[in-house]
Each structure stands twice: as C-alpha cells, then as structure tokens.
Amino acid sequence: MSEVDPPGSDRESPSATSITVEVVDALTRELDDVIDGFAERLSQDLCLGRPSEAESISSDRLRGAARRVALVALAAIRASRGLTPGDRAVVAGVAADGAERNLAVEVLVEALHGARAAAWDRAVAIALEVERDGSLDVHELGQLGAAFLRVGDDLEAALLAGHGRVQSARGHGRRRTRSQMLVDLLSGVFDDDSLVANARPFGLDLRQAHGLMLLSKCGTEPTVGTLTAAEAALAGRLSALQVDMSGDAIPHAVLVVPAGASIWDEAVALVGQVSRAHRVHGVIVPPVVGPAAIHAAYTRTRALLPVIRAAFRRPEVVDVGALAPYALLAGARTRDREALVQRTLGPILAQLEPSRSNMLDALDVLTDAGGHTETAAAMLGVHHNTVRYRLGRIAVLTGLQYERSADRFVLQLAVMTRRLSDVPRIDD
16 A cells, blocks of 8 residues: 655655646536535535524535635645645635534534545546556555545645634633623723623622632742743632733733532632732632622722731731731821831940841741741741740840740830831821
8 A cells, every 4th residue: 555645745746647637627617506506515514404604604605605715626636736735725714614604513524524525435436537558557446545635634634724813813802801791890981781781791699798818929930931831820710700900000810700609609719728828919809799888898998908018028928818917007107117116126226237137037037927936936947935035135135035925015016017108198
C-alpha cells in the first residue's frame, strides 16, 4: 500500500495521474447540477431537523458556499496536494459565515461528509466511464482516493477552525459583557429593574441574597500577578461571578457569591485556602439583597481595602465587620493619630539604630503573633530571651509592661495606629 503524505508535508507531491485529471475535469463540468441537488437536500434536512438554522441561511447562499468549497477541493485534488493557506482561508470564511448565521458546526461537518461521499461515488463512476480499455488501474484509483481523503481532512480542519474562531469571539464578547454588567453593579451605574434583567442571562438573580468577597494584595507582593493567580485558583471551583478591578487605584478582585448556605460556606473556606496559598487578603461581606444594597456594601468595603493592607502584614481573610476597630482608627483625625503614636512610642522612636528598629520590630511581630513571645521569636529568627529583653527595654522607656493586659492594649493600639499612618482618613 502506498504511503500518503500528510497535509503540509515538505515531501514533493506526486504528479496527478491522467485519470485524476479527467475525473476532476468531469466533476467540474457537472458541478452546477451537483451543487443544486446538494443545496436542495441540505435545505430540506435543515427544515426537518433544525428549523432555526434553516431560517438563517438561504438556498442561494448555500449554493454559493458549497461551490466555493468544491472548487477549492477539486483544484487541490487535481494537483495532488493539500490545501494552500489561501484555500484554508476560503473554507474557514465559509464556516465563519455559517457560524455567524447560527449554523451548528455539526451541520457543516455532516454536510461535508455527505458531499465527500457523494463526490467519491461519482468520481469512481466517471473513472470507469473514461477508462478506455475497460480495465481501471487500481493504483491510479488508490491515488485518487488518497487525494480525496487528504483534501477532505484538510477541509474539515479548516471548517472547524473558521467556525471555532467565531464561537471564541462570541464567548469573549459574552465574558466582556458579563464583566461590564458586574462593573455597573458595583459602581452604581444602573437602575434596579434593568440591572436585574441584564444579570439574569449570566445566572445572577439579584432578587436573591448575594455576598461579596474582595481580594487584595498582601504586603509587598506584586499586584497584578498575585491577583491573577488567586483568581485563576478560584475559577471553575466556585459558584460565583467575578470581576477584575486591577485598574482601580487599589487593585482588587470582586466575587459575587449566591448566599445559599452550602455555596456560601464553601466559598468562604475556598477563599481562605487561596488567601494563604497566593498571599492575598480577603474581605468577606455578608449577604445582602438587591443591586442597591450590593453596591452600597461594595462601596463601604472598597474604602476599607487600604486598612486591611496596612493593618495585616500576613494574608488574612477578615469579615468586614471585624475591620470596624481599624476603620475607627483610620477615621480619627490625623493629628490625634500622630499624638497617640508619639505619646506611646515616642521614647522608642527617639532611640538610635539598631535599638530603635529592634524594639519596634518586636512590638510589630508580637501584635501579629497574638502576644506570644515564643511565636514572635520564631518569626523574628531570634531567641525568645531576646524578645523578653527588648520588652524590658520598652517597659523602661515607655512605662508600659507588655505582660499587663491594659498596657499591652495601649501598645498594640499604638502599633496599629502607626501602621495606618499612611492610610487616608476614612470618613462616613
């Protein structure tokens, strides 16, 4: 059995046999009649099986499309070659036109298979008719069959590519429209009734309760890459709609999550996993009902993103209500915040380096470690007696002993206020 080169092979194609040339020429002469019958049968099939597709494409358009594809195929078979890039573009254009008119890709592929089978049957009949001595060379017929198969495969690949490009573009447009709908929801550019209607095709029933989850970068992590990785980890695993707000002054991502008990609990747990794995902060906003309530909840929470980023040095998932004490600090007058820090930590700030940084670092890390000196020592990479020594120095300088709960509260309050010093004042 002779080997057939795959389409696009660099090996030289064999010259077309005389029987191939005669068969192709005969098929070309009969093409109009064949195309008329093919288009009529396809129209009837569409009317019976897929009436919606039949309404979107006329018989004349079917004839024109079938003729273009047939001429490309016959030229390639006559030359014993695969489709050229130009041929593929023609066929892909036919498929794209069908996709634009809502023809399913299965219709195009079925039509191609039916046309190829009918064309092959007719090609064999013509070959028998034109063979002058009455005995058909099996090798020549095999070459003709191989050419039909090769070109048929090329045609199908081009059809699928053309149809797929249109579907991909539609999907991208749908995602863009969904993102725009969510941006409208969060920014308040809507009236309730129209947004409820616009959200419904995307599986979002705004008449039901939905919660929000906001993701923001942690510490010095790269913003765009961090958020992209976190969003990718959530995609497909969470029954939620999400929108990337990386163009915001404080880049973040927002998830709108249905408030059904199992869905909501799963979402909270999953965001916790993603927070730790991808080093992002998460703010959980309890469920509310209606576009106006979602917009108001988002607006309040968006204003707190600088607070969580300043207050927490490690990835945290925090209920928005738990940010109230930090918001209270951020809402205080700048001079009051500065006075609290100076009154409490002033003696430490006045020390020379490295003593100044060592004591401030100890207080910072102790705040994150819940006041446990052993945990703080491990985080600082020093012996726990070193942390205790620094606390002794702090007590001497400030008069505040970390072991006393009231003094610890004042020190931690000063540490947190200092962290929030660069956060713009949050007003109601």
